[in-house]
Amino acid sequence: AQSVAQPEDQVNVAEGNPLTVKCTYSVSGNPYLFWYVQYPNRGLQFLLKYITGDNLVKGSYGFEAEFNKSQTSFHLKKPSALVSDSALYFCAAMDSNFGNEKLTFGTGTRLTIIP
């Protein structure tokens, strides 16, 4: 069975510092990987995806993520954190042979940017 792990429930970063939110995955075939962000009492918003090609993927709001096949990781990064980046972040993965109905979400990481 496929799975997604976000090992940190909470990440605190000072404003202006680089941030990393970690994600590892397990899928049987080639992975399709996604990051979503959720603000309080709202739905999730799509940030970025990895399908194929360049291992460094750029997305919305200055975020990027690096796909590492050997470590089965897809960590979310941003060079300089903003207070407005504070939110709940979800990593998601699916096998490329299937569709969204087989998308597996991680348990989420709460990111807090400290002014």
Add this chain to the structure above:
Amino acid sequence: DGGITQSPKYLFRKEGQNVTLSCEQNLNHDAMYWYRQDPGQGLRLIYYSQIVNDFQKGDIAEGYSVSREKKESFPLTVTSAQKNPTAFYLCASSKRGNRWDSPLHFGNGTRLTVT
């Protein structure tokens, strides 16, 4: 603006009552999904529909029912058979049911409390 509308935002019900959550989209998306979000558990798929008049069970369908009579609408009924119905419910849609290039678009959720 196109999007997904979930109503109501908050819903309170007594144990033993069925309740229906509304989800409407004007994105012209074929596929629609219902997820349940519980603290520390990520998102779990309840039901999904890839086309009008067809829907499939997700990972946690027991105690729930859906209908898809119109492309725009995908209501979820939480029945009295659902043992632990208090949760945050999210509706989502995507352009096609089986394509990676269609990230999920989410509504802002309905928070259901059953006492």
